Amino acid sequence: MLVSVIASRAAGGRKPVRKHFEQYYYLSLIGVLSHVFLDLFTPYGVGVLAPIDYRYYSFASVYYLDPVIALVLFTGFMVSRRKRKYAKKALIAALVICLVYLGGRTAARQAAFSFARGKLDNFIVKSISPMPLSLWQWWYVARLADGSKRTGVLDLLAGNSYEAASYPPDARSPLAAVARRTELARGFLHLFPDAHVVASKDDVGRTVVTFRALSYSFQNESKFTVMVYLNSSGKVVGRKAVF
Structure with missing residues (x-):
């Protein structure tokens, strides 16, 4: 709201102009909502229902610094700046590509879960997280019935899993x-x-x-x-x- 008022004043003179205010208000709203939406796909997640529910929700399908999304959005932005005639189409195409990519990554994470359950006998897979700068490697955390845990890498392309570390049961003192x-x-x-x-x-x-x-x-x-x-x-x- 504050950004919209400041921007509308800058665009419309000393007094806020309703037309400019509405434009910047909706632009700011889209920016906030898209930021929350993208955060849902990172391992951090976001408390979308706060203050009603403070739990963090996450699809955990892309690393929080994803080069593919950054490259696609940057390309769409640059095309829209240099080719005004195709600006709208370039931005829409970039958004569609990002949505398809996010959907594909979410499906790949589900495939990683299934792969982990088949590879990690006797382990309960607790979490699957994306690895940075990799489209097919996933970091897993798994637990045995006695509470001990294991971490490692799932490589869907190679069809292998690699153990990184093992941990004893949590301290219960x-x-x-x-x-x-x-x-x-x-x-x-x-x-x-x-x-x-x-x-x-x-x-x-x-x-x-x-x-x-x-x-x-x-x-x-x-x-x-x-x-x-x-x-x-x-x-x-x-x-x-x-x-």
């Missing part, structure tokens, strides 16, 4: 339970339900309960983590998040 109840940890687990939880001691004797998002562990083991520090009496004395 009383201090880990206290850490889970902190607002930071609850929010993190809400966003990353496949997170691995481990408890350890630091140099000064505090218990450190670390929550690590396994769906992003292919990037860097130290990223996408939350650490809750507790003293010997079980009191939370510190929190830290790394993204």
